[in-house]
Amino acid sequence: MYIEMTKESFTGNREIDAHHRHLVESFNAFLGAFRLRKQKEELGPLLDNLVDYATYHFSAEELWMMDMRYPDVAAHIEEHAAFVRRLSDIQRNFAAGRPAVSLEVLAFLSSWLKTHMRKSDAQVTSYCRKSGQCAKAA
Ligand SMILES: [Fe+2]
Ligand SMILES: [Fe+2]
Numbered sequence: 001m002y003i004e005m006t007k008e009s010f011t012g013n014r015e016i017d018a019h020h021r022h023l024v025e026s027f028n029a030f031l032g033a034f035r036l037r038k039q040k041e042e043l044g045p046l047l048d049n050l051v052d053y054a055t056y057h058f059s060a061e062e063l064w065m066m067d068m069r070y071p072d073v074a075a076h077i078e079e080h081a082a083f084v085r086r087l088s089d090i091q092r093n094f095a096a097g098r099p100a101v102s103l104e105v106l107a108f109l110s111s112w113l114k115t116h117m118r119k120s121d122a123q124v125t126s127y128c129r130k131s132g133q134c135a136k137a138a
Contacts, residue, residue: 008117016064050087
């Protein structure tokens with residue numbers, strides 16, 4: 001369930017790649033703490049960190065897509081928004097002491113992040129390269 005950065009995860013945009021690396025690290029740190037059955041006091045800040053960083057990264061990526069005039073920007077923004085809504089629900093429930101995090105939830109987050117980077121973000125990369133706005137090889 002841990003996420004690894006593979007060749008396909010790289011966009012060729014240095015800033016976005018650094019964001020993805022950080023995002024993956026934030027997710028893995030949260031998953032690791034959950035697996036070690038860390039207490040709420042430790043898990044809470046790691047969850048907040050993941051949500052904050054995901055939000056920050058999505059905004060930066062959305063600006064990047066708009067700068068490049070990426071044609072599917074609206075659908076991509078909606079994917080981000082749906083994920084942030086899901087994360088916010090988890091965060092709200094967690095803060096209220098309701099059961100919010102389980103291996104099932106973590107599997108969903110892991111699979112969403114992997115698929116999103118390898119499919120949706122990869123499409124942005126491919127557009128970036130084809131339109132001559134990104135370096136060819138990552
Ligand atoms: Fe994205
Ligand atoms: Fe991304």
